[in-house]
Amino acid sequence: ALISMRQLLDHAAEHGYGIPAFNVNNLEQMRAIMEAADKTNSPVIVQASAGARKYAGSNFLRHMILAAIAEFPHIPVCMHQDHGTSPAICQRSIAMGFSSVMMDGSLMADGKTPSDYDYNVDVTRRTVEMAHACGVSVEGELGCLGSLETGQAGEEDGVGATGTLSHDQMLTDPDEAADFVAKTGVDALAIACGTSHGAYKFTRPPTGDILAIDRIKAIHDRIPGTHLVMHGSSSVPQEWLAIINEFGGEIPETYGVPVEQIVEGIKHGVRKVNIDTDLRLASTGAVRRFLAENPSEFDPRKFLKVTMDAMSDICVARYEAFGTAGHA
Numbered sequence: 376a377l378i379s380m381r382q383l384l385d386h387a388a389e390h391g392y393g394i395p396a397f398n399v400n401n402l403e404q405m406r407a408i409m410e411a412a413d414k415t416n417s418p419v420i421v422q423a424s425a426g427a428r429k430y431a432g433s434n435f436l437r438h439m440i441l442a443a444i445a446e447f448p449h450i451p452v453c454m455h456q457d458h459g460t461s462p463a464i465c466q467r468s469i470a471m472g473f474s475s476v477m478m479d480g481s482l483m484a485d486g487k488t489p490s491d492y493d494y495n496v497d498v499t500r501r502t503v504e505m506a507h508a509c510g511v512s513v514e515g516e517l518g519c520l521g522s523l524e525t526g527q528a529g530e531e532d533g534v535g536a537t538g539t540l541s542h543d544q545m546l547t548d549p550d551e552a553a554d555f556v557a558k559t560g561v562d563a564l565a566i567a568c569g570t571s572h573g574a575y576k577f578t579r580p581p582t583g584d585i586l587a588i589d590r591i592k593a594i595h596d597r598i599p600g601t602h603l604v605m606h607g608s609s610s611v612p613q614e615w616l617a618i619i620n621e622f623g624g625e626i627p628e629t630y631g632v633p634v635e636q637i638v639e640g641i642k643h644g645v646r647k648v649n650i651d652t653d654l655r656l657a658s659t660g661a662v663r664r665f666l667a668e669n670p671s672e673f674d675p676r677k678f679l680k681v682t683m684d685a686m687s688d689i690c691v692a693r694y695e696a697f698g699t700a701g702h703a
């Protein structure tokens with residue numbers, strides 16, 4: 376059944392678990408996620424980015440998600456719009472039937488330039504008014520995503536601020552978060568706590584607290600009724616990087632957010648965990664290996680099937696690690 380993000384995350388908060396929100400662009404990702412959710416009895420958040428809407432088209436994405444709901448009627452599914460850059464974009468998604476939208480007012484409408492606080496409050500508050508009138512949930516964002524190790528916003532494909540950020544910019548301020556929630560009424564808040572988008576988060580194997588766990592705790596204490604969202608939560612599986620590079624790829628050494636750090640965040644109020652890069656890496660590794668080992672194959676279903684299985688395995692692992700399993 377289609378369900379709002381508020382309903383899903385309220386249940387997650389009550390029972391102390393987190394929900395991975397996977398980006399979807401095509402049938403293979405959609406099926407991989409649903410099969411994993413079915414196997415582990417997990418609720419689902421699927422999200423469509425601006426890039427996904429450009430690639431597949433909003434109608435294809437919407438009908439693919441509706442098809443998933445029809446095929447797996449026992450699994451609650453939230454259809455979420457990722458990183459909306461204006462109230463007008465969110466309005467279009469609401470009109471199309473999305474049950475949740477993100478108004479990312481931390482950036483200007485170009486999706487790149489950091490905005491000022493009043494602008495963020497204004498666009499987010501207007502989106503909440505519109506969305507709540509339709510029973511749709513809203514995620515806002517406060518702060519600039521950036522790796523605390525490299526100081527880089529780390530987005531290579533156009534989501535988020537670019538360039539070097541100060542330590543302060545990369546950590547959401549708890550008092551400001553409380554004021555933001557009071558003024559906007561968002562259901563969920565994406566916070567900056569040391570993660571960044573894309574595959575290049577950390578240059579060395581992360582040890583200890585690579586995220587600002589104390590900051591997550593402090594924000595959660597100030598806004599206990601608002602669900603925290605962690606963007607840039609891919610773990611960048613080293614085994615898939617090795618497979619990609621063994622079969623002709625060239626991806627330099629790089630590290631993501633360890634699953635144990637995300638689990639630590641979940642203990643302190645993180646409920647929605649955004650993952651895109653991990654499924655991209657698994658899918659690329661699987662297709663490279665398959666084609667290298669089966670050079671005479673040309674039926675795309677053969678290599679797309681192995682990408683589906685590779686992505687699904689990652690989804691199963693995240694549903695289990697985040698405690699989502701068993702809560703559908």
Ligand code: G3H
Nearest residue numbers: 424425426427532534651
């Ligand atoms: O928010 C970032 C996601 O990884 C989406 O990226 O716009 O390339 O689909 P995309």
Ligand code: 13P
Nearest residue numbers: 573607608609649651652
């Ligand atoms: P990753 O690039 O770490 O997968 O993050 C995805 C994301 O935050 C989508 O909004």
Ligand code: NA
Nearest residue numbers: 481518519520
């Ligand atoms: Na931001």
Ligand code: ZN
Nearest residue numbers: 572606607649
């Ligand atoms: Zn994001």
